Amino acid sequence: MSSGDDFDLSDSSSSDDSDLDELLQDDDLEATMLLLAVKDLEDRAKLLNRRRGSVFGRNHIQRNRLLGHEQLMEDYFAEVPTYPAHLFRRRYRMRRSLFVRIIKDCELHSNYFKQRRNAAGVMGFSAFQKISAAMRVIAYGIHADYTDEYLRIGEDTTTQSVRRFARMIIKLYGPTYLRAPNEDDTKQLMEINEKRGWPGMLGSIDCMHWTWKNCPKAWHGQYCGKSKDATIVLEAVASQDLWIWHYFFGLPGTLNDINVLQRSPLFAKLANGEAPTCNYKVMNNEYTMGYYLADGIYPDWATFVKSVKDPQDRIEAEFAKAQEAARKDIERAFGVLQARFAIVRGPARFWDKKTLVNIMTCCVILHNMIIEDERDLSLPCFYDNVGTRVEPQRNPDRIEAFLEAHRQIENSTTHAQLVYDLKMHHWQRHGRRL
Structure with missing residues (x-):
């Protein structure tokens, strides 16, 4: 066979490869276009899912x-x-x-x-x-x-x-309206409570639970306490006029009052030496720290006065009666707060905890604002002035002073002496008349 009749294998193989490359390039281009189309549809779906303004597919209502x-x-x-x-x-x-x-x-x-x-x-x-x-x-x-x-x-x-x-x-x-008592507030609180028979008292303390209906399922073990429903705890201190002086909210419902107290900033200023002075005398014994009326679950600290669970004589019975009656201040404050703002009485329907914290804080602030606005003008209005800030005295040994302050706060001996003095004080005021 002559050379003209021979096939050029190199030319034919190169042409076949070029055709295959063209086919592969066409397939890659088609696949790329398909991927871009899918990506565009996903981006459009994300835009439609955003809750911003009118959304395609929803009925627009002319509400006037x-x-x-x-x-x-x-x-x-x-x-x-x-x-x-x-x-x-x-x-x-x-x-x-x-x-x-x-x-x-x-x-x-x-x-x-x-x-x-x-x-x-x-x-x-x-x-x-x-x-x-x-x-x-x-x-x-x-x-x-x-x-x-x-x-x-x-x-x-x-x-x-x-x-x-x-x-x-x-x-x-x-x-x-969420401030802690300053010097003037503390003085007024002590004067009012001394007339009630409780010298040195700053208020009553207790905790309230708010049911969280839409608590995430993954958090139920943390927020479901003795009840089957998830709850969030509010710790508060209230005075006789129902003003809430201390507010601490957000801990899960599995914690009891003692666990909440251990995380609460209630005594932070007192431990740091920033709290207003609180000096008073009961039965010729002098004290330097105010106290709160509490129920039986709270510890025997120098800053808490509890009732007597099983009175053994008329002195203890009179003291228990007076303490339980005065401690109704915080119960009344919770009752008024829930009656005034039903959202904190019923189950919370919001999903995020931050919103619940803001709503509860808002309700407490509005509660105090309403109390101030509706207070009888003939009564001394000492809540209007925020007062001057108490500048803390920096102690070079502040760590030791901080620990010593906590030891004084948690001193059970002072607690027992204070309770005994208050028992005798109330017996002299009321018991001898019986």
Whole structure:
């Protein structure tokens, strides 16, 4: 066979390889395009799942926000409102003047509560609508969509209003209405309690549990205590006028009062030497630390006075009667707090713990604000002035001083002597008359 009739194997093999490469490149390109299309669909799905504004596929409801605002103003905030002052206080848990003050402060310090137009040029909700919706949820413990028909606010906006309202109350009023007693406050508390027969008493202490309905299942073992429901613990100290002077919230319900006390900052200032001075005398014995009335679970410390579980004589019986009657201050404070804000009485429906902490803190602050606003003007109003800050005296041996302060706080001998002196004190006041 001649050379012209021979096949060029090298040329044919190279052409076949080039065709195969083209096919492979076409397949890779098609696969790449398919992957890009899938990635684009995933990105679109993520955007649709975000809860920001109107979402594709949802029905948009024309709620007529302006009508809700006008109806609200006519019913409660007009010069001659439809509902009188006593109904306003019943539904908002406070007087109209205090509520308007809170609204103005929130508008001044937060853009969220200012009435503005959205991107479509539509006027948004007013501060009266948002805060009224938040107060209805807090006061009545209702679902977020319960106020939609009257205030024309959807569920998401109401939930967001509750969260932002709680944070704003803490930011604006927390330093004033969650403060520890200063020098003037301590002096007034001791004077009032001495007239009641309890010299040196600063208040009553106890714990309250708030049921957490939507507690994550993974946390149930941590938050379910003696009850089957998950709870969060509130430790508080209250005085006779129901003002809450100490607030500590957020520990799981499996902890009892002693476990909460061990984590509480109640005696932090006292141990650091920053607490106001508290000197008093009972039965010719001098004491330098105030005390709190507590129930039987609390330890025998010099800063706690408990009742007598099984009185053996008339002196102990009289003391137990007086102690249990005076310790009702904290029980009444918890009762009023739960009656005023039903959200902390019923099961909490929020999922995140941070929101629950903010709501409870907000309720305590509003509770103290209402007490201050509604206090009889003929009584001494010593809560208005925050007072000067007590500057701590820095001790070079502060660690030893800190430990010594804790030893004094937990001194059972001082506790026994104080209880004995108070027994004799109450026997001299009341027992001899029997």
